[in-house]
Amino acid sequence: MPLQLVKDLPTQERALKTCMFCHRNDDNELQFGKFYTNENITAHYYCLLFSSGLEQKGTDEEGILGFLKNDIIKESRRGSKLSCSKCRHNGATVGCCNKACKKTYHFPCGVESRMLNQYFGAFNSYCIKHQPIQNVVVKGHGQKATCTICHEDVIAHPNFDVLWAPCCKKQSWFHRVCMQKLALSAGYFFKCPICSNNTLFCSEMKRCGIYVPEQDASWELEPNAFQELVQRHNKCDHAVCICPKGRQHDGEGTRWELLLCSSCGSKGIHIGCGRLDWSTMEWDCDDCSSLESRRNSANASPATEVPTVPQASAMLTPVIANAFTPRLGVKRPHPGDSTSDSEADANSSGDEREVDIISVSDAESPANSLASPTYSGATSSQPSRNVARRGGRGGSWSSRASVSHSEPKRSCNFDKLRFKVTDDDKNIIVIFDNDDQAQNKSYTIPVDQPTSHYRKIRASSK
Structure with missing residues (x-):
């Protein structure tokens, strides 16, 4: 007959079982240990x-559990x-x-008489007169305290019914x-409920008669105790799910792929339902987004707020970001402009000139983009995307229509355009290489100026 627990027996048979001791x-x-029966021998585990x-x-x-029938x-x-x-x-x-x-x-009877039993070593037992007493080193004996486990009152005095943890002091x-x-519930994971000490706490509790079973914790032994932790959220939580196959459909690699919240993972949404950006493939639910917003607003301090300095690449973006796109025509001053080359050289010899940077948002739309690099400025009333206009009317860098059209126009060659960032990262130098023997021209763009819709930057000629 295999070893069995009495509580697993039928009710009538269970009523006939009594401990041999x-x-x-x-x-x-809790008090007597598990109640076992085997080969007509029935006994409490602690009695054995x-x-x-x-x-x-x-x-x-x-x-x-190792106690043989003849020995019992x-x-x-x-x-x-x-x-x-x-x-x-x-x-x-x-x-x-x-x-x-x-x-x-x-x-x-010993438990009822407050006999102390030590569940280790030789399994010694002590009557109430000879049992060991805890040596408490804190003050406040006899006062009311609170049990950390049940949160009820307890008298702060060491005795059979009250224990003190020496690890917390x-x-x-x-x-x-x-x-x-x-x-009994924690098993191997038994530790101090206050400071989580394991060594000193367990040793003292065993000396005071606490039985610590050598087994996993009860929450580890329960079947499927953590089953919900291995389940992934599998439905779209958008208010109006437009997926034709339902909220629980997950079409990987399509617009009906189900994305989970990157912060909590407890909510999901279809890419198509949320109209998400395919390039990021990340999404935060409303709760996490609002929480992050409140955290950022709480951490922000107007008194200590430091203005953000644009990066060098950000400063260049409005000027040259689309300069290398083949379908965009960007013009360069040509001999047919209202100002001759000699006048342009004379004007460029000045110390400082104003250059307007036209932002990308105000450039013409892709539908109206220039078809070829040889596009003439006389056929359009708006300047090309990211074109620098120099000075006032009719300057050598103006994109307006020229007065004379007798001479052919030439397009801009960006292969001769170079950029250099200074050592202190505060200025960007734009250098134009000339085909002839004339001196190269360069313009300095300060990085620390704020970005604006229309921005004037002082350009100096070298």
């Missing part, structure tokens, strides 16, 4: 552990000659380990019953 049929795991003359000679698979019968016969100090009946097999003490008990008092329940 204490002669009780109480199935109280603390019987003075019983040895565990077998393996865990033999008898009742032999110890029961020995206890039949001893009377219990509490109930005065025979069968008392648990005795006080103090050599001068002659008290013996049935294990349940403060008012850490617990009920014995609460501590025993925690130990």
Whole structure:
């Protein structure tokens, strides 16, 4: 007959089972341990552990967790000659380990008489007169304290019913019953509820009679206890889901692919339902977005706010970002403009000139973009995208229509346009290489100026 728990037996059969040592049929795991039966031998686990003359000679698979049938019968016969100090009946097999003490008990009678049992080593038992007492090093004895486990009042004084944790060095008092329940539930994970100390705390609790089973925690042993943690959220939480196959459809690689919140992962949305950007493939739910917004607003301080300095690449973007796009025609001044080359050279010899940078948003749309680099400025009233207009009317860098059209116009060659960032990262130098022997021209763009819709930048000629 295999080892069984009495509580797993049928009701009628369970009522006939009694412990061979204490002669009780109480199935109280917290006080007496588990109630086992095997080969017509029925006993509480703690009655077996603390019987003075019983040895565990077998393996865990033999008898009742290593206690063999013949040894159990032999110890029961020995206890039949001893009377219990509490109930005065025979069968008392648990005795006080103090050599001068002659008290013996049935294990349940010893628990009722506040006998302290140590669940390690030789499994010693001590009567209330000879049991060890905790040496408390904190003040406040006799005052009211709070049990950290049940949050009820407890008298701050070490005794059989009240325990103190030495690892915290403060008012850490617990009920014995609460501590025993925690130990049975935690198993290997038993530690101080306040400071999470394991070594000193467990050693002291075992010395004070707390049984810590060598097993996994109860939450680890429960079947499918964490099943919900391995389940992925699998539906679209958009207010109006337009997916033709329903909210739970996940079409990977399509616009009906289901994305989860990158912060909490507890909500999802289809790419098509949320009209999300395919390039990012990330999405935050409304709750996480609002939480992040509140956090940013709380951390922001107007008094200490530092203005953001645009990066060098950001400063160049309005000017040359689309300059290398083949379909956009960008014009360069040509000999047919209203100002001759000699006049342009004279004008360029000045110390400073104003150059307007036209932003991308105000440039013409793609539909109206220039078809070829040889596009003439006389056929359009608006300047090309990102064109620098120099000075006032009719300047050598003006994109307006020229007065004379007799000479052919030439397009801009951006292969001769170079950029250089200064060592202090505060200026960007734009250099134009000339085909002839004339001196190259360069313009300095300061980075620390704020970006605006129409921005004038001082350009100096070198």
